[in-house]
Amino acid sequence: MEMVIPAYAPFDLASVVGSHGWIRLAPFDSDENLSSLRYVDQLGTGKVVALQIQAVKDGVSVHIDDDLIREERAEIHRKVIWMLGLDQDLTPFYKMALNEPKLASVVERVRGRILRSATLFEDTVKTILTTNTAWGGTIRMNNTLVKSFGAQLPSNPEERAFPSPETIALSDEETLRSTVRLGYRSPYVLDLARTISNGELDLEALKDSQIPTIELRKSLLNIKGVGGYAAANLLMILGRYDYLPIDSWALKVVSNEFYNGEPIGPLEVETSFERWGEWKGLAYWFWDWSSF
DNA sequence: GGTAGACCTGGACGC
């Protein structure tokens, strides 16, 4: 089955795929040039499929090696738009970026969209797995989680979808600690999966929420394991760019860029990007830090 | 509201 989905112009698939490290986290995969995207997903009907996404004129094509019913096609259509931000209009940001040499790549390569997972649950778990560990640790924990609990792709059981909240909820803290080696993050991931699974928390509803960013942030901070950095990261994924995901790396590069390498705190990072207003998260994210 | 210490893992390093 094949479908073509248009994108709000301008759009560049490789820029979205390479927008951050998510592409290195299963069940995402890509070729060396980032010119295509592969993603294994378990649909609402239970079917597990591999989405193979490529750029076409004015949008993307999605190929799946299966026949799908209308409901499944609609779900994939909806998810691909979300994952690639195909409906996002970043025109005001591009206009501002035109005058900033450090954002030249934003204009030249049409950067600005951020790759998202199919569900906010998946992005929240992945974000928790980025906290207090090196990037290698995030990759290891995520891949083990997918390998341990993800539903298998029938045509290639080696490939798996990201586990559903229901699947993880059926596990226990000890398994997450000893098998997946999530460490102290185990109760956080388990708690999140269980509150979604039993209907206490409707995380996916936040995708379309119109509530002010400050309220959205409060909702995210209520999730165990999600602090200031993680909440800001998730707000970026939700298309709200008015908080910065400030980690130790941010303190280092912002200090070098704006404060001559002097020790700084989160306040100085925020101040450095204040002039970008509602776009400050994107300005920070796509800033040219290559000299550091 | 601010701060100190614990949490957990893997990698780097010295022996």
Next chain:
DNA sequence: GCGTCCAGGTCTACC
């Protein structure tokens, strides 16, 4: 091969 130290955000208890 073993032991020690360190980096990485968040939580909780305490002031």
